[in-house]
Amino acid sequence: AQKITQTQPGMFVQEKEAVTLDCTYDTSDPSYGLFWYKQPSSGEMIFLIYQGSYDQQNATEGRYSLNFQKARKSANLVISASQLGDSAMYFCAMRETQGGSEKLVFGKGTKLTVNP
């Protein structure tokens, strides 16, 4: 079974600074996908960024980038120029596929607080 580990229950960052949220994963599948989601206090889950196991370059989406280190099985999310609206829970997830089935396996999340 695949596993996602987020070791930081909470992180604090000053507005306009960069922050890295850690995620390590465990899988024996050669092909996999990694995702990051943001959950603000309002509760919705917002898709942020995707990294495929065969992607040659680290994924970027605006202020979000992924520091993907395949050999170390880590996929850390980097948020640049933090904004107050970035305060939220952040979840790392891995896609698990078997035959025609598919599901996301989530880590426990990191609560990010951006201070003014």
Place this chain on the structure above:
Amino acid sequence: DSGVTQTPKHLITATGQRVTLRCSPRSGDLSVYWYQQSLDQGLQFLIQYYNGEERAKGNILERFSAQQFPDLHSELNLSSLELGDSALYFCASSGGFRGEQYFGPGTRLTVT
């Protein structure tokens, strides 16, 4: 707005009762997934449907059931409710080549 809709947004009911949660996926998406988020269990996958067929089952209790209809909307039925079933229930849909799932706003279920 993810394009996935869920109703109702909030549901308060008593133990032993039965409720139905409804989800409409994004236009064009054939896969629907249900997840449960609780404080102690985190985000747990419940079940996946693809174009009306059940494709995968996760940690879904026997008291829970789901289906996907020909118009692709899905319903999650929870019966004989217990206090521990109180949670946020998400529906998600996917259709992109990356397999990313887009989540609805969730239904917050409170069992009293």
